[in-house]
Amino acid sequence: MRSVLFLAVVLTAGCAGPLSTLDPAGPVAGQIAWLWWAMLAGAGVLTLLVLVLVAMGFGGLRPVAARVWTHRLGLWFSLGVLSVTLGAGLWVGERILPRGDAVEVTAHSFQWGWRFGHPDGMGGWIAAEGVLHIPAGEPVDVVVTSADVIHAFWVPRLAGKIDAIPGRENRLRLQADAPGIYAGRSAEFSGVGYAGMTFTVIAHAPDDWPAAIAALRDEAPDD
Amino acid sequence: MTDIPSPGQTAPADTRAATVHIPASPAQRALPLHRLLSQVWANDDGLWGQITAVSHTTLGLRFMATAFVFFAIGGILSMLIRAQLATPDGAFLDTELYNQIFTMHGSIMMFLFAIPMLEGLGIWLLPKMLGTRDMAFPRLTALGYWCYLFGGLIMLTALLFGVAPHDGWFMYTPLSSAEFSPGINADVWLLGVTFVEISAVAAAVEITVTILRQRAPGMRLMEMPLFAWYMLGTSAMMLVGFPPLIAGSVLLEIERAFDWPFFDPARGGDPLLWQHLFWLFGHPEVYIIFLPAAGVMSMMIPVLCRTTILGYGAIVAAILALVFLSFGLWVHHMFTVGIPHMALAFFSAASVLVAVPTAVQVFAWIGTMWKGHPQLHLPMYHILGFFLTFVMGGLTGVMLAIVPFNWQAHDTAFVTAHLHYVLIGGFVFPMMAAATYWMPLMTGKRRIKGLGEAAFWVILIGFHGTFFIMHLTGLMGMPRRIDVYPDNPEWIWLNLTSSIFSFVLTIGFALYALDLILQATLGKRESRDPWGAPTLDWAMPIPSPNYNFASLPTARHLGRDAGDIIVPLARGEGMLPGAPRGRREILVTSVGDATPDHVAMLPGNTALPLVLSSAICVFVLLMLASLYALAGLALLPVAALIWVWVRGMAPQGAMTPVEAAPGLHLPIHHRATTTLGQSGLMAFLVANGTLFSSLLFGLAFLSVVTPGPAAPPSAVSAAQVLPAFALLAAALVLALGAMGWRRAGAAWAGTALNLAALGAVLWLAVQLENPTAHTRDALRAVLTGYIGLHVLVAAGMSAFVADQYRRGEISPEVPGAWPSCNLWQRYTTAVTLITLAVVIAQGVIT
């Protein structure tokens, strides 16, 4: 037990980083990370299994039943493993969808930057360039759009990514467990400025969030 | 050794003999046969001989050698990428150049290495394995090669001049549209790749026809070597997989050149249409690459294990399942574009499901190893490398099919790792195994011990050292396609490790190449059938002669050790011994159970393929230079050369039946019911029909799914176009009727009616609304052009038949080009009527 714990600690420490999906800071990213570790374990076992079977193939002649290989292993065994994987994927998938009430913010992308919109509580929007302010501990829906080519909105520690496609509106659910600063970036190649197309997400304690947005108004450009 | 069964057939020979009994020809002296055949089937001498060669052996090897050169170039580009990524601030490339380099690396590896390599393998190996002397359309093989070479050279030249494509190998719009990629970079990709794809469609047509119609008599479908099944699956997928890409490329090029909107959301277009068309090709593409590799595995493993393949039927079923399923998965490349979540679940399930047939094959191969007695020859090393690498790549593929995980891993280095595990594991390792396995047949030489093994280990270590930790790099958040990462020191050691090992990998590939070169030049002579294989490809002298078999194998020769039938075949005891009539003759058999049908005479050496592909190249270059009017003119020589090409198939010379075996007289192909040419045309029409369907898919997608602005109301009333509609439909239906009538007059009438239809198309064209205004009008213009082209060709074909009457080439027994003309006319009429119906429906619905 202690060794498992130790391994977990080492793994998370080694995998930490501002953009690391393996260092989740919210429920959406957290569930996906768990899904990954489970699939990794399964994949490791399966790889070993295949390699052992291949190695045993060198053991000399022996009678074999074709259907054991093609049907039992090839068909049923793989169907079984795959169904479990798919089931887990669908289960997690259902839980991370944008369903139910959430705070709504907008993310408008362009070559090469981001302009975010925050609700001012009176039906208007307050814009900020390069920084998105969200309340911590609450689900947030980001409505993602693009002004020119395709980009993708991605804050790996909070959620997966969604594309920003000209002519369309996409929606991504994310949530930060605690106040803090989270790194985000575009994850769809968009030309020469792509590498630098980063942004920051600041999660505020829910009580501080309205003030943070109000403060934005004073420095915001007048659009 | 006695307890080791020798590799044998999959079904007993006597059941075959029951279906087709063909008496053996009397034995002759082998040497005179060989001399005569060599003379008839040889390439011309010297460099000229390379230009005029149409032989599948020459061209198959040349395809593979050229593909290997492109592999080396793509490899050098990958070294530049890795050098750049070794440090966070980048080594030496500026971003624009970096973008060109990774785009070219990906495009070269996919379009100029993998696809041509598997085409070359199929072209080189299939006739030998099926027991025939060449591919069905030797001139087409050569045409494909030259198109591939020229298209590849255009792309390389662009790289040298710094104007190579730079939008990534899947060229997403609008990044690749004129607004965001001015300059010719994107055109180089669209035109260059489409030019190269001529060779893919040509190869697919040829391979399909060769497998279905040129198998040794008695080799029923369920008895053909598994490689042939795999290639049949591959070629079917190519026929259906490439047209969406070609359609997409043509549309995007038209949008870039003439500003007709297909992908521009402001005018009713949709960037996602490009993604759908691209991945409708792109996903099947990975199976197109994998299936031939799996095919060579299925051939080598049993031989190297001294046994027979386990689960032949299950493997065939798995191939068919793969071919079918892989067209239903493309959306898994688009999980992040924001599609409805039920669709996500569906495509996720389908993507996971496709792993099942793959698993069936992998376990069948392992079972074969259990059943037999694996020998650790060099090809077996690479096969083991395959198992390790491909299984891991397949498993990460399943992970990526799981939508939530995909949302994190998509477009990161994790995907780069995954795709190299499957491509290098599932294609490069099997190809390396295959090359070492078939080298004796290519060169007649034996390899030098030791070097190949060393190369293998260096490659294996280099590969996994480079790509294994790249999974982690991706999960730690590194996207693919970035050139610097100054703010992410946590990625430094990961990238540095990958970069160092990638140089190890390169050294490994260099050693591997050196091994092959040394074997080809310094190797000692190898003996015939060195592996003791039971397939026909080894039942010939090594290196293989241009004619393959002095006499063609029959049911009697199938499923036996190749070593036992070399001598009888060389002494002319099979069918069509020698070349007594001085012609390149092959046997054409029926599709199902391969009963002899007729004897086809194949064309000899000619420079026409080079000339035709040069003419197409001129057209492509003029398009690249934006000289569209001149480009249009450049199509005239292309059309004239195609006429000359088809004239080359006209009936001439003696039409007497040929005694293919004692007492077995077969008609020659001019008098046959279904010739290879007609089968080829049918295969081509499958591809063409898919292209047409892709356009209709675009139309449906843009009018149903796309959220953009509705089309402005039409200024042209229905009453205005109806007369032209009616004329077009009536002329084509009447022309179709004329086809059935088979007289000179009918050919002339057909020509006139098709010309009338062409007039109707032009009439419609002048009434079209400005195609730059809205995607609806742009699509109508494209469909009009598509129909116009087909009607034009139909007119040309009926004129061709009329000309054949004038020359006296057609008689009641010799149909000439009638059947092909008829087939084309039917196709043209069908697509025209469908289009008219769709346009009318569009008017009614909106």
Ligand code: HEM
């Ligand atoms: C010779 C060893 C190879 C090395 C070291 C290598 C390395 C790389 C690297 C570093 C990238 C760029 C990832 C990025 O942009 O972040 C890449 C991309 C790619 N590679 Fe390779 N590669 C190799 C062989 C191959 C082979 C054999 C194939 C296919 C048969 C292939 C297909 C691709 C494709 C399709 C891409 C994506 C290009 C794009 O993003 O547009 N590579 N490779």
Ligand SMILES: [Cu+2]
């Ligand atoms: Cu795919």
